Structures are given as structure tokens and as C-alpha cells.
Amino acid sequence: MKASAPQPLSPTQDEDPAERAAELTELLGHLTACWDEERRQLARRLHDSLGSSMTALTMHLGLLSSHLKEQPQRDRAAQMKQLLNNIIETNRKMQLTLWNDKLEFLGPKAAIAELVVEWGREHGIKARASLPDDEPEYSRAQGVTLLRCAEEGLRNAAAHAQATEVDVILDDDGEQAMLTVRDNGIGAGEDAGNSLSCHGLRLLRERARLLGGSVTLGPGPEGGTALTMILPKQA
Structure with a gap:
């Protein structure tokens, strides 16, 4: 007797769509938390192992160079030192891309300020950060999500705007935080809302939703594009 082909699994009639959506939201929250923690751990390993080793090598090379007498040898040592410095800078940028330590030790305000400065220098675009005078209190998840919003907004400005x-x-009235990234580029156009379907923005929207917030993308007040995230302080 010929065996029948397996049938695809489908939700049962008793399955509640709202319950299913809640389960998926919980799963997404777990996955993003794990992803963030893995990035933090990798950045820490790069700092503790590779970064420390490269710094030590630079110091040893400097000591060795001080005993070299012939100019060709001194020139070669200078080239090696510059190469090590380049590796150290590349490692630092990789660490910052993976995880900004200022987020944990100084808070989102300091992390966002550093991000904006680094991004403006790297892309040659005038970038400004307007932040609260005091450091607002955020949970770790809120701080990470605000920083990811700033990263995504800057990434889109560099790539498309x-x-x-x-x-x-970053505005904070004590009840909610609102982070906006706006540019003077070509604008989001009439289909700005559809841009949220791309993977980076879609994940950002889900991060915000998990914390009871929202993400919108549309034209800025004076043209260009504005990406705005609103997070309640108590979700």
C-alpha cells in the first residue's frame, strides 16, 4: 500500500491568534536579548584579548625601536608601528559596532553622543546630537533599543538619503522617551511607511513594540526623512 505524502502542519481551530502573536513576540524578545548579549560578549573578548595584545606589542616595538641605530631599520620599525596602530583602530571600530560600552557604564545619552560623533567623522556628514541635560533612567532593554534606533537612522541616512x-x-518628559533621527536628504517619499518592511527597520519596529512603543518613518518638518521611536518609560 502506497504511503500518503505528509501534510503540512497548520494551526488548530482552537488556537487563539492573539495568543499565537503573544508567543511570537515573546520569542522575538528572547532572540534579540540573546543577540545583544552575544554581541556584548564578543566585543568584550576583542577588547580583553586582541586589543590588549596589540597595545602590548606596540609598547614592545617602541622599546625595541629606541635601540635601533641604522635608519633603514628605524624606518621599518616605524612602518610596523603604524600597521599595529591601524589594527588597533580597526579593532576599536569593530568593538564599537558590536557593542558600545558607554551604554552600560555611562548610559544611552553618552553612547548616542559617541555614536553620532564617530558616524559623522566616518561619513564626512555634519551630524549633531541634541540630548537631555541630565541622564534619564532607562532599563537596559530600553537603552539598547534607543541606541539601535539611532544606529538604524544613521545607517539609512548614509545609504539612501x-x-x-x-x-x-532624544527627548524625555519622564513618562516616555522619543528619539528622532532626521536628515536633509531626498526625503522618504509617499511610500515611506513601506520602508518599515525592510529588515533593519522591521526589526527595530518589533523591538519597540516589545517594549510597548512604536516606530514611524516619514518626511521631516523641513524636508528630508525623519525616523522616530517612542518608548514609554514604564511599558
């Missing part, structure tokens, strides 16, 4: 100026603005 053709902007020459970008502003990152």
Missing part, C-alpha cells in the same frame, strides 16, 4: 546634515534628538 543623500544627506549632508543629520540630527539625532
